[in-house]
Amino acid sequence: MNRVVKAGLAGGAVTIFLGLVGLIERFADLSLVGEQVTFSRLILVVAPFIVGYAVGRPRVEHGERRSITAREALLWGAVAGAVAGALVGVAAVAVDAFGVERVRAVFIQVTQGLIDFVTLGLEPPIVGAIGLTAISAVAGVLGGAMHVVPDRIRKPIVSAIATILALGFLQRVVPVAMAEIDLETDWLYTSAGLTWFGAAVIGGIAAGVSILKTWKGDVIRDAIRGTTTGSQIGVEGSAPRGGTSVLRTVILGGAAVGLFVLPLVVGSVVSERLGTVMVFILLGLGLNIVVGYAGLLDLGYVAFFAFGAYATGILTGGMLNSFEGITPPVIHADLSFYVALPIVVLLAAFVGMLIGAPVLRLRGDYLALVTLGLGEMVSVLVASPWLTPLVGGPAGMRDISDAAIGGISFRDPKNFYFLALAFVILALFVSRRLYRSRIGRAWTAMREDEQTADAMGISTTSYKLLAFAMGGAIGSIGGALFAVKIGSITPASFQVFVSLQVLGIVILGGLGSLPGVVVGALVLVGLPGILREFEEYSFLAYGAALVIVMLLRPQGLVPNVRRTRELQEEERAQDAWAAEKEQEAAVEGVST
Amino acid sequence: MADREGGVARVADVRMSRFERLPWRRIILLILSIGLITLTIIGSVATLSKPPGEGGYSGATWAGFVVDGISQGAIYALIAIGYTLVYGILRMINFAHGEVMMTGAFAGFFFAAAYAESGFLNRHPITAMLIVTLAALIVSMIVAVLLERIAYRPLRNAPRLVPLITAIGASLFIQNAFRGFFGPQARGFPRPDILIGNVELFGLEIPKVRILVVVVGLVCMVLLQGFVARTRTGRSMRAVAQDREIASLMGIDVNRVIMITFAVGGILAGIAAVLFATTFEQVRFDMGFKVGIAAFTAAVLGGIGSIGGAVLGGFLLGLLQAIGPALILSGFGIPSPFALKDAFTFLVLVLVLVYRPGGLLGTGEQEKV
Numbered sequence: 001m002n003r004v005v006k007a008g009l010a011g012g013a014v015t016i017f018l019g020l021v022g023l024i025e026r027f028a029d030l031s032l033v034g035e036q037v038t039f040s041r042l043i044l045v046v047a048p049f050i051v052g053y054a055v056g057r058p059r060v061e062h063g064e065r066r067s068i069t070a071r072e073a074l075l076w077g078a079v080a081g082a083v084a085g086a087l088v089g090v091a092a093v094a095v096d097a098f099g100v101e102r103v104r105a106v107f108i109q110v111t112q113g114l115i116d117f118v119t120l121g122l123e124p125p126i127v128g129a130i131g132l133t134a135i136s137a138v139a140g141v142l143g144g145a146m147h148v149v150p151d152r153i154r155k156p157i158v159s160a161i162a163t164i165l166a167l168g169f170l171q172r173v174v175p176v177a178m179a180e181i182d183l184e185t186d187w188l189y190t191s192a193g194l195t196w197f198g199a200a201v202i203g204g205i206a207a208g209v210s211i212l213k214t215w216k217g218d219v220i221r222d223a224i225r226g227t228t229t230g231s232q233i234g235v236e237g238s239a240p241r242g243g244t245s246v247l248r249t250v251i252l253g254g255a256a257v258g259l260f261v262l263p264l265v266v267g268s269v270v271s272e273r274l275g276t277v278m279v280f281i282l283l284g285l286g287l288n289i290v291v292g293y294a295g296l297l298d299l300g301y302v303a304f305f306a307f308g309a310y311a312t313g314i315l316t317g318g319m320l321n322s323f324e325g326i327t328p329p330v331i332h333a334d335l336s337f338y339v340a341l342p343i344v345v346l347l348a349a350f351v352g353m354l355i356g357a358p359v360l361r362l363r364g365d366y367l368a369l370v371t372l373g374l375g376e377m378v379s380v381l382v383a384s385p386w387l388t389p390l391v392g393g394p395a396g397m398r399d400i401s402d403a404a405i406g407g408i409s410f411r412d413p414k415n416f417y418f419l420a421l422a423f424v425i426l427a428l429f430v431s432r433r434l435y436r437s438r439i440g441r442a443w444t445a446m447r448e449d450e451q452t453a454d455a456m457g458i459s460t461t462s463y464k465l466l467a468f469a470m471g472g473a474i475g476s477i478g479g480a481l482f483a484v485k486i487g488s489i490t491p492a493s494f495q496v497f498v499s500l501q502v503l504g505i506v507i508l509g510g511l512g513s514l515p516g517v518v519v520g521a522l523v524l525v526g527l528p529g530i531l532r533e534f535e536e537y538s539f540l541a542y543g544a545a546l547v548i549v550m551l552l553r554p555q556g557l558v559p560n561v562r563r564t565r566e567l568q569e570e571e572r573a574q575d576a577w578a579a580e581k582e583q584e585a586a587v588e589g590v591s592t
Numbered sequence: 593m594a595d596r597e598g599g600v601a602r603v604a605d606v607r608m609s610r611f612e613r614l615p616w617r618r619i620i621l622l623i624l625s626i627g628l629i630t631l632t633i634i635g636s637v638a639t640l641s642k643p644p645g646e647g648g649y650s651g652a653t654w655a656g657f658v659v660d661g662i663s664q665g666a667i668y669a670l671i672a673i674g675y676t677l678v679y680g681i682l683r684m685i686n687f688a689h690g691e692v693m694m695t696g697a698f699a700g701f702f703f704a705a706a707y708a709e710s711g712f713l714n715r716h717p718i719t720a721m722l723i724v725t726l727a728a729l730i731v732s733m734i735v736a737v738l739l740e741r742i743a744y745r746p747l748r749n750a751p752r753l754v755p756l757i758t759a760i761g762a763s764l765f766i767q768n769a770f771r772g773f774f775g776p777q778a779r780g781f782p783r784p785d786i787l788i789g790n791v792e793l794f795g796l797e798i799p800k801v802r803i804l805v806v807v808v809g810l811v812c813m814v815l816l817q818g819f820v821a822r823t824r825t826g827r828s829m830r831a832v833a834q835d836r837e838i839a840s841l842m843g844i845d846v847n848r849v850i851m852i853t854f855a856v857g858g859i860l861a862g863i864a865a866v867l868f869a870t871t872f873e874q875v876r877f878d879m880g881f882k883v884g885i886a887a888f889t890a891a892v893l894g895g896i897g898s899i900g901g902a903v904l905g906g907f908l909l910g911l912l913q914a915i916g917p918a919l920i921l922s923g924f925g926i927p928s929p930f931a932l933k934d935a936f937t938f939l940v941l942v943l944v945l946v947y948r949p950g951g952l953l954g955t956g957e958q959e960k961v
Contacts, residue, residue: 546761
């Protein structure tokens with residue numbers, strides 16, 4: 001019971017935190033479905049729901065797996081949810097009694113509106129707090145019910161709700177895309193959020209698909225597989241593999257077509273953001289080689305990004321804003337982007353080796369700090385008066401080439417997307433081939449145990465340098481494309497946080513996983529762009545993502561198979577260790 | 593006999609590596625160090641030969657730099673102790689320690705601002721500043737302990753880089769949470785009237801704040817040294833730092849000791865926060881980041897894991913930052929050398945780690961850094 005209350009308190013604390021940073025108020029006017037279901041209201045019930053779900057999970061107690069009865073799951077869910085809601089309610093009442101203005105002098109996001117919202121607009125607030133507790137208890141019960149309700153009922157409901165929420169989140173993207181291909185949108189979306197009718201239709205479809213999958217899933221799969229009686233016992237080993245490969249081809253083909261069509265249908269705002277996502281995918285792929293493959297935690301990755309951008313600017317005729325008007329930098333050339341890029345990439349690889357050489361001997365965390373220092377030095381230097389004649393100082397550089405081919409300018413977001421996509425595909429290909437090659441295996445060996453790798457005849461120095469060089473080269477392409485994309489660059493774009501941002505992308509997706517980088521970039525860079533309201537909280541999300549992923553799912557969202565195995569082995573070793581400890585404790589307990 | 597053979601093999605090994613491996617690293621390092629030393633000497637000579645007013649500095653200005661450097665160094669030293677204590681025990685870099693300091697600064701700020709408004713700050717400056725400091729150190733302590741509990745403890749047996757990544761995440765998270773709580777703008781930290789102005793000491797006009805900072809800093813360091821050296825808890829801390837498992841077998845509650853370590857680091861960071869905020873008269877959500885890195889550099893410079901090293905490193909780094917850019921960079925005619933102060937800090941960090949990873953007072957531990 002103690003555990004349940006604790007979980008509830010934690011949930012309440014999360015909601016209060018979200019209120020204090022201003023997330024709840026910020027989304028108050030953003031509707032999801034109709035006018036009734038807003039983001040803020042959703043946030044209010046999410047925490048109780050999650051703690052309700054969490055306390056009902058089967059768990060290991062005293063070394064035994066303990067499943068939980070339906071009554072317990074529901075009851076505990078209710079209690080945890082109610083505690084979470086009560087904590088928020090009490091906080092709101094306390095603030096109201098103390099005086100909103102006085103609290104606001106410290107916590108600037110606490111407004112009367114927030115208090116009214118949390119207390120459901122009821123007077124006096126204490127009634128609202130009780131109401132909130134009741135609602136939260138219901139949310140907690142629903143969370144607990146996830147363990148109770150049989151799959152065939154739960155799955156369609158969850159899939160319907162998830163689809164509705166997803167489309168609600170995409171309310172700035174989907175309607176634009178639908179309008180672009182001349183579909184009627186009024187039935188589905190209002191100016192803000194889904195209509196009730198639309199939500200019902202979508203939910204119905206999603207639930208239907210889900211039911212179909214549960215009931216007739218095998219039949220469908222067989223149909224796709226093209227075998228008449230998929231379950232012939234003799235060939236079971238080979239048949240499913242053939243089937244999944246067809247399925248995979250279909251999915252991959254669909255995804256590929258989607259990738260090419262996407263910028264054509266979504267509006268220019270989203271296209272622009274997709275371009276940024278592409279740049280970050282490139283950066284992520286580069287960093288993935290250094291961190292994910294070679295295991296060198298590089299926090300100065302922004303250096304390559306900046307190098308790529310500025311070098312491209314200098315080589316393709318970028319200009320500086322100076323006191324004498326617009327002047328060329330002290331070193332400049334007026335090359336075509338496609339001539340300049342190979343030069344930039346080679347230089348970046350060289351710079352990578354140059355940076356790598358002195359720091360190679362350092363062990364993991366020191367390496368991280370030194371590279372952080374180098375990265376920060378780059379961002380200080382590009383803004384410094386000293387380098388102003390070369391890179392323009394705080395005012396930056398302008399008139400960088402738009403990489404036009406025969407009159408097609410790649411500054412246009414839609415065109416840029418395709419240019420970036422080409423480079424992303426190239427980088428994906430290179431990464432994949434590298435990983436599968438002798439070099440990739442050498443990196444893996446080095447990451448796992450440097451000394452052993454050394455003893456096996458792997459020249460760790462050269463492979464580390466190679467990793468830095470490859471990472472730097474790919475990162476500089478990201479920088480070059482970024483320069484093409486926006487045309488004028490300032491030091492503000494090359495702050496040390498970019499390094500952490502890219503690290504967040506790689507970690508969230510899963511170290512060493514290529515699809516992971518894509519997913520990570522879409523989530524961490526793409527999502528905040530889709531919901532503008534979220535933009536100012538994106539760094540908060542990066543931080544939370546890094547911590548939560550490391551705590552709960554160190555292999556990332558889309559894990560690399562080889563890597564997962566390693567982490568699990570680690571976990572197993574840890575579990576064994578913990579068990580040993582427990583036994584020791586037990587022995588101690590007996591002897592005293 | 594076996595020993596002898598081992599010795600022979602080792603000698604052979606050394607020879608082999610000398611002949612067979614291209615010492616690229618050595619060559620690059622040698623070129624780098626010769627270049628840096630030459631640049632330093634040329635720059636310093638050039639700066640010193642310039643008359644004041646034409647790019648040079650007068651004696652009083654230099655003295656001012658030294659005072660600023662020592663005072664800044666005291667703040668770095670206090671924060672660096674937090675890094676060094678945690679590193680000594682957990683062998684991890686508590687990347688979010690700078691943010692711990694920032695939280696303390698905000699806590700202190702709200703008290704100080706309220707007292708300044710009510711006039712209490714100037715009527716009873718000592719009491720007021722004590723309460724402000726108390727608030728700061730309590731908040732810093734709580735944040736540091738929570739950080740350990742939530743972000744680091746579950747990962748204590750994870751691969752080394754995992755807690756570092758969490759620490760980076762926590763740093764970003766705390767920073768942006770405070771940005772959300774209190775807004776992105778800098779807030780003016782009030783300074784009591786008795787701390788405004790200069791005093792004359794050794795024939796120099798020294799700002800009162802700077803003196804206060806150094807005095808408070810030194811007192812804290814002495815107290816900490818006493819705590820670690822004399823008390824029972826301090827002894828447990830040293831034991832855990834030496835060998836966690838054996839310490840736990842000796843009946844020391846390791847989790848508790850680690851918690852106390854974080855708490856002590858947090859307290860010192862809180863005090864440093866008030867000193868920092870009083871000196872620069874502002875607080876901001878991202879103030880902890882660069883100070884944190886600088887303090888970490890100080891800890892590494894002195895030899896991470898050693899308290900004396902952190903103190904020495906703190907003062908040295910403060911002095912280097914205050915004098916270095918002016919002395920070395922002005923000679924080359926680089927405009928506004930102090931804009932490059934942070935780059936200078938990082939250069940120091942990189943150089944220390946590359947040339948002397950154990951730091952100045954390094955324990956001589958043969959751990960592969």
